[in-house]
Amino acid sequence: MSSEPLSAATAPSGDSILSPRYRATTVGMVALVSLHAFEALAVAAAMPTVATALDGLRLYALSFGGTLATSVIGMTLAGRWSDQQGPARPLWLGLACFIAGLLVAGLAQHMPVLVLGRLLQGLGAGAISVSLYVLVGRCYPEALRPRVFAAFSAGWVVPSLVGPAISGLIVQHLGWRWVFLAVPLLALPAAWLLRPALRQVQTRTQAAAPGNAVVRWAAGAALAALLLYVGGQQTGLVAAALMLPATLALLLCSWKLLPAGTLQLRRGLPSVIALRGIAASAFFGCEAFLPLLLQRERGLSPLLAGVALSLGALGWFSGSWFQGHQGQGWSRRQLLHAGALLMCGGIIATALALQPGVPLWLALGGWTLTGLGMGLIYPSLSVLTLSLSPPAQQGANSSALQLSEALAVATTLAVSGSVFAMMLGVDVVLGYLLIFGVMLGLAALSVVVARRV
Known part of the structure; x- marks a missing residue:
């Protein structure tokens, strides 16, 4: 059985991304993109309230920068796993980390615990985003891919318009915790729609997990990004002492992680x-x-x-x-x-x-x-x-x-x-x-x- 059953060679010329063979996959992927976008924008709007409630203004910047940093690890691991074993495993593991991070953040009683949840969210979000890209490459003919990515962009637009307002209403009437706790209720059904496509594109030859060297470079890039973000919040010599080595470390890790x-x-x-x-x-x-x-x-x-x-x-x-x-x-x-x-x-x-x-x-x-x-x-x-x-x-x-x-x-x-x-x-x-x-x-x-x- 081919690992690309929906390839360009077999796709009818009149197909669209919402034709019966692609509809569930398209809806599931765009829903996950939209939920990620809503969560990112809603959290940005709610975070001042969260930081005040948990007495964590000192960790305010890290609660944003941490997700970006750990996403580097998720992206790297998901990319290697997707090539070796197909996108199913990294997507499900990424979704598990993403949901676990949301639950940890939503139930946190102290700001450091909330930051830990945000780090888990970033790890999962990075893995999900790469897995979805691979799924597009494996499932859709080349002629339809521009429309899929246009749909991904649309999945970001609506949350960018209504996300902050909805977040404000949730914080005001339900409490800030539901900004985190509501998303898993919708993410699981969206991911469930992807099961048939993930089964079809699963690589039959199982290979080893990503090597330790790749994991080390990804972790190094994440730590350097965190250090750079923390240094950016400082001033004077302290900022320079943190940002200079962080920048050099990022360049070295980028050289190792990105294509030659x-x-x-x-x-x-x-x-x-x-x-x-x-x-x-x-x-x-x-x-x-x-x-x-x-x-x-x-x-x-x-x-x-x-x-x-x-x-x-x-x-x-x-x-x-x-x-x-x-x-x-x-x-x-x-x-x-x-x-x-x-x-x-x-x-x-x-x-x-x-x-x-x-x-x-x-x-x-x-x-x-x-x-x-x-x-x-x-x-x-x-x-x-x-x-x-x-x-x-x-x-x-x-x-x-x-x-x-x-x-x-x-x-x-x-x-x-x-x-x-x-x-x-x-x-x-x-x-x-x-x-x-x-x-x-x-x-x-x-x-x-x-x-x-």
Whole structure:
């Protein structure tokens, strides 16, 4: 029996991702993506209340950075296991860790216990995300993959619009614990829909688990990311003493974990994987500081600042939908180049919000353009990674794609946060300009790297 029963060779040309043979798999995967997105956004909205209730403001930053760090381990292990044994085992183990982390966090009586739950969540979320990518590669023909990744983007958009508001209602009327405890009730039925597809793509030849060397490098990257995140919250010599060795350790671990040539921007797959980290850093770096800018410098309420972020999410979804349905015959390289240029223009327009005389709609339009560019880039890189990978390496390369993002974004946020904190006592406007300048430089680098895929 073939390990790819739903391959491009057997897929009818008129199939869609919601045709009977794919419907349960599509719904299950998008539901898991949506639940992960809702949990991430809802927790972000509820965490100030959680930290106050558990007297844990000192661990506030670690409760966010920890999930990103441990996701590196989950991604690495899931990628190797998926190639060796199929995506079923890493997905179920990832789901178990994710749910266990939610239960630990939801029942925590002290902040350190909640942080432990968040670390488990990150481990599971990383494994789930890579397993889903491999499942797309094994189950869907190449022509349908852009639409699957567009559906994944849609699975993030709705939670980004309603997640914080729903989280506020849950915290107000049910208590913050239900922000964590409600998600497992929906995650299990969603994963259950994937059982038939996971059985079909299960690799028949069982191989050994990932080697100890891979596990050590992944753990080292996670610890370095945590140290970098903690260092970013410090100031002066303490910050430098923590961040410098952490950055060097991250570079070494990245060199060991990512495909050869990624850090050198070698043409082909290495540039595809590198571009994911570069473009994601530019987008999420801006997103981290935009609400602060809009509230502190332009006087917007938290609600309206959240609406501004939603415009970026809508732009992202629009770009993702276009790349999956466009009939103009644009190549993936053209889509990447156009997306990177849109990000450059969007970041410039967004940064104009620093000038009081600039109409706010111009900055918000710029952020929508930035999201539109990411919508063209993000799923295109996922499609290219699967297309450029033989089936036996889809797990490792999907893992590398997401590792590139996690490591690059963690580094960018930690460094930019440290720079901004340093500039608070000197010139706040200059601090914003430095941050947006760095993100614009990353977007411009994306234009260059997009030509190398």
